[in-house]
Amino acid sequence: MSHDPLLAHAERSIAVGSKSFAAAARLFDANTRRSAMLLYAWCRHCDDVIDGQQAGHEASVQAPALALQCLLELQVQTDAACRGAPVEQPAFAALREVARQHGIARQEAFDLLAGFAQDVAGEHYRSLDETLGYCYHVAGVVGLMMARVMGVRDPAVLDRACDLGLAMQLTNIARDIVADARVGRCYLPEQWLEELAIPRDRLTDKRYRRRLAQLAQRLVDHAEPYYLSAQAGLPALPWRSAWAVATAALVYRQIGLKVRKAGADAWDGRLSTSKWEKLCAVAGGLWRALSCRLRRYPVRDPGLWARPHSTPAAARHDAPATVPADGR
Template sequence: MSIASEPMPPQLATSTDRAELAALAEDTIARGSKSFAAAAKLFPPEVRRSAMLLYAWCRHCDDVVDGQQFGFARRPAAELPAPMQRLDALATDTMRALWGDTTLAPAFLSLADVVARHAIPARFPIEHLEGYRMDVEAERYATIGETLDYCYRVAGVVGIMMAMVMGARDDRTLDRASDLGIAFQLTNIARDIVEDARHGRVYVPAEWLAEAGLQEGDLTDAAHREAVAGLAARLVDHAEPYYRSAFFGLSALPARSAWAVATAHGVYRQIGLDLKARGADAVGTRISTGRLAKLRHVALGAAKVAATRLPLPLRRPQELYARPMRRRPAPGEERSSGDRRTGP
């Protein structure tokens, strides 16, 4: 999936083609993520359309790698090519889209249009594919820093691309967008510990498992439900400073886009809080927010945006994850893969 040079800019879709792609994307979102669908309705029309097109590519990649449709109905492995073959095909078609090939499936044409329209660097969709490679190779994570590397690639990068769709370009705002994606992914991991383990995926760091006295195989064992609930709660707690950092990033977004992001922020954060509150009873179930709760977060989102129109502290805590391009060694030190220091 590495490339020797930056691809040439892909072509913009025609207005007719883009409308058709957007209709397909909207259907994908409605079936694949009710939470995102609810928040997306708050975006201005053009931002909403690009956000949906970007989501359609992400959803397609996720489904292809997992052998699913819209995040559900996992197909028998015998009916599918090997996981690495599926990933290689995704990477090939993504690169073809970034090079301007207009003969591809709608998900890839959707990505090409968004990348061209919003001048999104090719490295971001490529980094996102790297997250899928980590899944396909069933990587394990020794430390929470390594888990955060994974979260950045599968979700932080998406947050950055979404922020660019909304007009953000400065690194500080993109850092906050990455923080929100990371917070979302930590919430997902906490909610799906058991389900993921059943499919051979473990994102909880090995050091946390050891501290809880657990082996990977214990995650699906009902006898260890209390300990697994403790791990889920720890992940929810770890997400909190990322949600807090992302909140302060709302001030850099146009008000209506900030409203949509604030609503998604509230809905997803609530999933984690509910998961933690239910403890062992939530282990192995899928926590979600109901319609009334979503409407409440729409209203709360508006209040959050109003609050962030006021001067607020913008400095991001240095202990938070630093995305790769923002890492730098201290004077006299060599850069290392474990460096977590942020930029300014």
């Protein structure tokens, strides 16, 4: 039995919540792996609380008042963790340690919660840029925090880490269109739905599957330049971190390719990668990690969606207000 209760809690969380992340996390050196898993445990806990689920499975529709109360409690406990104050649950103790050790800013932690607040509010996304704004909150900022755990401080490299989070979330949205619709959520741009005459409240109806497949392919196609951009951040990472990140990117990208290939059948079951495919990704990630310093990467495409820089979350138009710094 582990003598490290926080790590044991995180390991249980990741074992059930994300086999893809679990496969990549094993490749980190021991210290980085521990911090990455602690950060993951907090992210997983917050996601589960908002979705009324266990370890990423069986999301349910929560009453608005209950969902809002859950969000407020997450904000209070996250604020306490970022201030180094006492907390009540292992997930927040994990965040407190990681924030202190790696300089995770309160703003970035609350940027993640702002994404969950968008879910609680049932926000709609008119354009792809608005969808990407949501992707930043629930995944791009996770890429930033994970990069800090790996020792990254260069803003240009942090941009690339954010790009990987955006790519992964676009992949997730494509894979989970129907599952999300079952709990009343839609992250597809409304402009896209209107173009193909798909009613927002009929996404689970099989008569629209072929049209949905076209939109899922568009999402997967839009993810590609973000995956490509993320590769340019690999040379700035310690080689084992580069290996882990490259492996995670390959695993998630493979899911997107499966969505594209499956077409209208993509939502007959939850698409994932096999053990063999994960092993291939591990080998491919190793090659990328070892060869990345020999390659020349282009400057980041200015046409890609850019993360917000140094703007307090509560002051940005896309971030809902949060609890005051004293947690009241």
